Amino acid sequence: MVLVSGSGTNLQALLDAAADDAFGAAVVAVGADRDGIEGLARAERAAVPTFVVRVGDHATRAAWDAALAARIAEYKPDLVVSAGFMKILGPSVLDAWPVVNTHPALLPAFPGAHAVHDALAYGVRVTGCTVHLVDAGVDTGPVIAQEAVAVRDEDDEASLHERIKTVERRLLVEVVGRLAREGWHTRGRRVRFGRVAQPGDTTQEEHP
Numbered sequence: 415m416v417l418v419s420g421s422g423t424n425l426q427a428l429l430d431a432a433a434d435d436a437f438g439a440a441v442v443a444v445g446a447d448r449d450g451i452e453g454l455a456r457a458e459r460a461a462v463p464t465f466v467v468r469v470g471d472h473a474t475r476a477a478w479d480a481a482l483a484a485r486i487a488e489y490k491p492d493l494v495v496s497a498g499f500m501k502i503l504g505p506s507v508l509d510a511w512p513v514v515n516t517h518p519a520l521l522p523a524f525p526g527a528h529a530v531h532d533a534l535a536y537g538v539r540v541t542g543c544t545v546h547l548v549d550a551g552v553d554t555g556p557v558i559a560q561e562a563v564a565v566r567d568e569d570d571e572a573s574l575h576e577r578i579k580t581v582e583r584r585l586l587v588e589v590v591g592r593l594a595r596e597g598w599h600t601r602g603r604r605v606r607f608g609r610v611a612q613p614g615d616t617t618q619e620e621h622p
């Protein structure tokens with residue numbers, strides 16, 4: 415199941431990949447924190463069920479998190495993918511499912527909602543994207559995969575973000591497919607594909 419807040423091009427890449435049975439995963443539902451976004455329209459066009467759970471409709475952040483978890487639970491997903499979902503998830507969701515997020519920078523550099531702007535403003539020559547497991551912090555969870563993107567002299571935020579997103583979509587599809595087909599386990603912060611784990615490793619069933 416995929417969570418979105420915006421244009422949903424990462425979601426589209428997952429929908430396109432999942433059209434092939436060999437991908438090993440299906441998008442069972444798409445959830446959002448707001449109405450009227452292209453991400454929801456993409457799901458509807460693909461005949462995938464959607465739901466919206468707005469923070470503003472709930473008295474507290476915890477109540478929102480619980481309501482979101484209740485909607486996700488209806489679809490019994492094995493994995494939740496945050497693909498441009500611009501809200502911090504709470505324990506009701508994070509304790510119930512493994513959650514994977516895609517971030518448009520090479521974490522731990524430039525966490526947060528303005529990663530592309532921050533990387534440009536810092537003046538780095540190389541940035542990129544990170545697909546990681548989500549924990550309670552902001553973009554602090556264990557890294558699954560990363561790929562670099564060079565910054566060009568003429569880049570502005572839009573041009574750089576577009577180039578990052580081209581890489582991000584491919585990397586997210588690759589990672590979600592492998593997680594579904596091969597499973598994963600973690601040793602400390604290091605994530606490895608494959609279900610075979612050694613004593614002391616955390617397996618995916620414990621959804622770290």
Ligand code: GRF
Pocket residue numbers: 418419420421422423424425453497498499516517518579582
């Ligand atoms: C992606 O770059 C994601 O990492 C960031 O927002 C963008 C979402 O793009 N948080 P889209 O909605 O998938 O097109």
